[in-house]
Amino acid sequence: MFLPVCRQDMDERGWDQLDVLFVSGDAYIDHPAFGVPLLARLLEAEGYRVGILAQPDWRNPLAMQAMGRPRLFAAVSAGAMDSMVNHYTAAKKLRRNDAYTPGGQSGSRPNRAVIAYTASLKGAFKGLPVIIGGIEASLRRLAHYDYWSDSIRRSLLVDSKASLLLYGMAETALLELTHRMAAGEELATIRDLRGTALLCTERPVEGVELPSFEAVVDDTAAFNEAFRLAAGEINPYCARPLLQGHGARWLLVNPPPLPLEPARLDRLYALPFQRRPHPDYNETIPAFEQIRHSVTSHRGCCGGCAFCAIAQHQGKFIQSRSEQSICQEVQRLVEDDGFRGTVSDVGGPSANMYGMRCGNAEARRQCRRDGCLFPEPCPHLQVDDGAAVHLLKRLRAIKGVRHLFIASGVRLDLLDKQPHYQRQLIAEHVSGLLKVAPEALCEELTRVMRKPGPQAFKSFLTRFREHSQRCGKRQSVVPYLIAGHPGSTLEHMLETALLLRQLGLQVEQVQEFTPTPGTLSSCIYHTGCDPFSGNGVHVPRSDRERRLQKALLLWHLPENRAAVREALKRCGREKDGALLLGGRPAANESSPRRRGRALDRGRGKA
Numbered sequence: 196m197f198l199p200v201c202r203q204d205m206d207e208r209g210w211d212q213l214d215v216l217f218v219s220g221d222a223y224i225d226h227p228a229f230g231v232p233l234l235a236r237l238l239e240a241e242g243y244r245v246g247i248l249a250q251p252d253w254r255n256p257l258a259m260q261a262m263g264r265p266r267l268f269a270a271v272s273a274g275a276m277d278s279m280v281n282h283y284t285a286a287k288k289l290r291r292n293d294a295y296t297p298g299g300q301s302g303s304r305p306n307r308a309v310i311a312y313t314a315s316l317k318g319a320f321k322g323l324p325v326i327i328g329g330i331e332a333s334l335r336r337l338a339h340y341d342y343w344s345d346s347i348r349r350s351l352l353v354d355s356k357a358s359l360l361l362y363g364m365a366e367t368a369l370l371e372l373t374h375r376m377a378a379g380e381e382l383a384t385i386r387d388l389r390g391t392a393l394l395c396t397e398r399p400v401e402g403v404e405l406p407s408f409e410a411v412v413d414d415t416a417a418f419n420e421a422f423r424l425a426a427g428e429i430n431p432y433c434a435r436p437l438l439q440g441h442g443a444r445w446l447l448v449n450p451p452p453l454p455l456e457p458a459r460l461d462r463l464y465a466l467p468f469q470r471r472p473h474p475d476y477n478e479t480i481p482a483f484e485q486i487r488h489s490v491t492s493h494r495g496c497c498g499g500c501a502f503c504a505i506a507q508h509q510g511k512f513i514q515s516r517s518e519q520s521i522c523q524e525v526q527r528l529v530e531d532d533g534f535r536g537t538v539s540d541v542g543g544p545s546a547n548m549y550g551m552r553c554g555n556a557e558a559r560r561q562c563r564r565d566g567c568l569f570p571e572p573c574p575h576l577q578v579d580d581g582a583a584v585h586l587l588k589r590l591r592a593i594k595g596v597r598h599l600f601i602a603s604g605v606r607l608d609l610l611d612k613q614p615h616y617q618r619q620l621i622a623e624h625v626s627g628l629l630k631v632a633p634e635a636l637c638e639e640l641t642r643v644m645r646k647p648g649p650q651a652f653k654s655f656l657t658r659f660r661e662h663s664q665r666c667g668k669r670q671s672v673v674p675y676l677i678a679g680h681p682g683s684t685l686e687h688m689l690e691t692a693l694l695l696r697q698l699g700l701q702v703e704q705v706q707e708f709t710p711t712p713g714t715l716s717s718c719i720y721h722t723g724c725d726p727f728s729g730n731g732v733h734v735p736r737s738d739r740e741r742r743l744q745k746a747l748l749l750w751h752l753p754e755n756r757a758a759v760r761e762a763l764k765r766c767g768r769e770k771d772g773a774l775l776l777g778g779r780p781a782a783n784e785s786s787p788r789r790r791g792r793a794l795d796r797g798r799g800k801a
């Protein structure tokens with residue numbers, strides 16, 4: 196049974212009032228891959244009456260009143276993506292598609308959805324506490340740079356006028372909050388929950404004071420300092436509260452939630468999800484089609500890439516489900532009517548981080564690194580591939596599973612130390628194309644991005660091709676690359692293009708860097724300076740420079756020839772044009788057969 200979405204659903208359950216009303220910017224897909232249904236199912240399992248308003252009309256208070264006033268509070272999320280990232284391209288053009296909406300249609304949620312939904316709820320239910328959470332609230336919890344207005348904005352808690360902000364993975368905080376409010380505690384007195392941010396009229400006694408909102412608006416050095424101080428407090432085992440003045444009030448950000456132990460994680464995935472979109476929808480939802488036959492094995496990422504906010508949201512510690520729980524979920528997939536024998540993905544933020552952990556309890560308790568891999572892998576990080584290898588073996592043995600693919604990205608510098616996983620991955624789990632994300636192929640730039648350098652990519656590619664050939668597999672790698680990242684110059688893109696060509700690779704999709712809230716790269720984009728080293732960093736801001744960078748990575752597309760010539764001229768490297776523009780192709784290179792993806796034209800292809 197789906198959770199109630201209207202009064203009639205409540206009547207069928209014999210409910211006259213909800214305890215908690217969830218409002219989401221995404222369509223309602225009852226599946227553990229989506230945050231709002233997962234949290235709602237968790238509260239339901241604890242005996243609370245919950246309902247979901249998915250993509251309600253925020254301009255109409257009556258839409259918010261469809262299930263009446265909830266007894267405890269309303270909980271708002273913009274959905275699985277920040278609404279501004281969802282709506283606009285890197286060039287700030289309106290997107291036509293929204294993967295989280297039936298039919299992929301855009302326009303079903305507002306810009307700055309958390310603010311709009313909260314205002315609408317407050318209009319509909321006077322005095323009702325409104326709690327905000329999800330990616331949009333989580334990554335905008337402090338004063339932050341907002342690319343779309345090109346300005347520093349206040350904490351989303353201030354701008355939305357909500358009562359409390361939940362950041363990170365919110366299961367524990369939401370559950371405790373609900374229990375305490377159900378027991379009669381006033382929300383205003385609940386100030387000590389991990390993973391929450393709240394506003395205080397007086398300065399809290401304890402905490403790390405960040406430069407105030409007003410200071411970071413005025414001064415990029417203050418912004419960098421705020422970023423650096425906050426980055427040192429992401430380890431839940433030693434983090435202190437953060438304090439940031441906003442006008443006459445203080446924003447208090449309590450320490451992050453503790454990682455969930457496997458048993459608690461397993462419990463979430465065993466909740467009675469219907470594993471499909473709500474039956475009211477007539478059209479398919481692209482995001483569901485993508486994940487319907489996939490399984491999440493873990494959460495969190497210890498990579499610490501500069502442009503990524505996963506560690507800020509899910510945490511840097513890897514939280515893995517038990518093998519048993521994942522096998523049970525795959526077994527359920529096999530029993531699903533639409534299943535045709537292929538599990539499309541088993542992974543998490545980086546597929547090969549399943550089972551990884553910090554192996555030194557004392558170091559873990561005191562660690563203030565924001566990732567475990569940069570600048571060098573920490574010696575305490577246990578990257579042993581035994582758990583992942585055993586998991587894949589068990590999953591392959593499940594009756595009805597004919598193919599089991601890894602579609603999540605893999606962190607390729609770890610594969611060096613995971614020889615069994617690497618062999619299995621190449622031999623059994625590539626669906627023709629393996630995604631890897633070097634993001635750039637020149638050392639100077641990958642250091643700014645905090646990614647492994649080109650050598651790691653080259654040696655992986657060699658191993659991939661050799662092993663694929665040994666296995667008789669026709670398969671390729673898809674290198675994901677970014678143009679326009681802070682630190683990126685035309686020379687870096689040219690270096691990357693020449694190396695791609697030397698390796699017999701062509702890329703047909705390049706991501707243009709977007710400064711999304713909360714990341715190190717966005718901080719550098721705004722300040723032009725690395726907050727940790729204090730070094731100035733070139734930021735390609737003009738549309739022309741970004742377009743030329745992208746054209747260099749896509750040098751082989753006929754429509755880019757003029758731009759490539761211009762870029763070569765700007766670099767004073769016209770001679771290299773012979774290689775990129777009409778020079779004889781490399782021996783292992785041929786023209787692309789398929790568009791819209793990267794093609795590995797290397798030796799490994801049989």
Ligand code: SF4
Nearest residue numbers: 553558562567573576
């Ligand atoms: S592995 Fe190293 S960097 Fe990572 S949490 Fe442990 S001590 Fe810190």
